[in-house]
Amino acid sequence: MKNSVWTHILGNTWCLELHVTIPVFFLNSREVVLLDTGYADLDRPALLAALQEKNVTVRAVLGSHSHNDHNGSHAYFQKHHGAEIILQETEAAIVSDFPLMTAAYAPATAEELRRELPHLLLHADRTFSAEPQTLEIEGAAFRLIPLPGHTPGHTGIVTPDDVLYVGDAAVDEETLQKAKLPSTWNWMQDFQSKKTLRGLRHPAYILAHRGVRTEIAELVDRNIQDKLRRADEIADWLREQGPMTQNGVECLLWNKLGLHSQRFFPQVIFRRNVQCALEYLVRSGAVRWEFRNGTQYYSA
Ligand SMILES: [Zn+2]
Structure with a gap:
C-alpha cells in the first residue's frame, strides 16, 4: 500500500500526488525546488506535511503559469521559507497587481479578485522571457520550453534529470472527460504548443492534471482531438x-x-x-x- 504522497521519478526528480501533481527537484538533502505549488486551500497542508516528512525547505519555486490551482502557495513559500519565486515575465506581471490579474480572470474585476484570491498577489524575485533557455538554481540547470496558449506565458520545465513538466499543456484522460469547457486563453497558440509538445522526447513527463507518463504523443493527440x-x-x-x-x-x-x-x-x-x-x-x-x-x- 502506498503510504506516502511522494513518487520518485528519476535522479533527484520526484513528484507529489496531491489534488494536482507537483514536481519536486532535490537540490541537496535539505533544499528543494518546487515546480508550481498547487491550490492554497486544498494542497498546502499536505504539501507542508510532505516537505516536513523529508525535512526539506523550499529554496525556489519555478512556476509553469499563473492559475490558482498551480500558484496557490507561491507567496506563502516566499514569505515563510524565503523561497526565490521564478516566473515567466508575463505570468509574473499578471500576479503582481490585482488590476493586471483581471487579464487572467476576466470578467472578474480587480476588487473581486482582491476578495477571492488575495493569496495570489506576489512579486516574483526573478523572471524569464518567452524564449527557450536554461535557468540555473544553485547550480542546477532547468530548461524552459515556452508552451503558450493555456495562458499567455505558460512554460514547460525540464529538470536536470531530463524530466519534462508539461504543466497544463496536456491533461490526462480522466481530466479531459470531466472538463466541461477547456481553460484556454488562446486556442490557436495552444494547438501550436501541443504540436511542439508532441515532438519532445524525454524519459518521463509530469502532468499537472495528473500523474507521470513515459510517453506523451498519443495523449497529446487525444487532447487536440478533444478540443476540436x-x-x-x-x-x-x-x-x-x-x-x-x-x-x-x-x-x-x-x-x-x-x-x-x-x-x-x-x-x-x-x-x-x-x-x-x-x-x-x-x-x-x-x-x-x-x-x-x-x-x-x-x-x-
Ligand atoms: Zn491552468
Missing part, C-alpha cells in the same frame, strides 16, 4: 440558435453543458472560457460576429 470536437459541438449549438449575444451564448453553453455552480469563481472561469472559445471559433471561421445597434451578435 468541443469547438465543433459549440458551433453546432450556435447554428441551431441563430444570432446570439455573448450573454446568450453563455446561457446556451451553461445549459447545454449542464452546469450548476452557484459559486462566484467557477462562474467567472466559465465566462472567461466561453469568451476564449468564441474568439477561437471566430478566428477559425466557424463563427461570425457583427455589431448591430450597439450589440455584438455571434452566429455560425
Whole structure:
C-alpha cells in the first residue's frame, strides 16, 4: 500500500500526488525546488506535511503559469521559507497587481479578485522571457520550453534529470472527460504548443492534471482531438440558435453543458472560457460576429 504522497521519478526528480501533481527537484538533502505549488486551500497542508516528512525547505519555486490551482502557495513559500519565486515575465506581471490579474480572470474585476484570491498577489524575485533557455538554481540547470496558449506565458520545465513538466499543456484522460469547457486563453497558440509538445522526447513527463507518463504523443493527440470536437459541438449549438449575444451564448453553453455552480469563481472561469472559445471559433471561421445597434451578435 502506498503510504506516502511522494513518487520518485528519476535522479533527484520526484513528484507529489496531491489534488494536482507537483514536481519536486532535490537540490541537496535539505533544499528543494518546487515546480508550481498547487491550490492554497486544498494542497498546502499536505504539501507542508510532505516537505516536513523529508525535512526539506523550499529554496525556489519555478512556476509553469499563473492559475490558482498551480500558484496557490507561491507567496506563502516566499514569505515563510524565503523561497526565490521564478516566473515567466508575463505570468509574473499578471500576479503582481490585482488590476493586471483581471487579464487572467476576466470578467472578474480587480476588487473581486482582491476578495477571492488575495493569496495570489506576489512579486516574483526573478523572471524569464518567452524564449527557450536554461535557468540555473544553485547550480542546477532547468530548461524552459515556452508552451503558450493555456495562458499567455505558460512554460514547460525540464529538470536536470531530463524530466519534462508539461504543466497544463496536456491533461490526462480522466481530466479531459470531466472538463466541461477547456481553460484556454488562446486556442490557436495552444494547438501550436501541443504540436511542439508532441515532438519532445524525454524519459518521463509530469502532468499537472495528473500523474507521470513515459510517453506523451498519443495523449497529446487525444487532447487536440478533444478540443476540436468541443469547438465543433459549440458551433453546432450556435447554428441551431441563430444570432446570439455573448450573454446568450453563455446561457446556451451553461445549459447545454449542464452546469450548476452557484459559486462566484467557477462562474467567472466559465465566462472567461466561453469568451476564449468564441474568439477561437471566430478566428477559425466557424463563427461570425457583427455589431448591430450597439450589440455584438455571434452566429455560425
Ligand atoms: Zn491552468
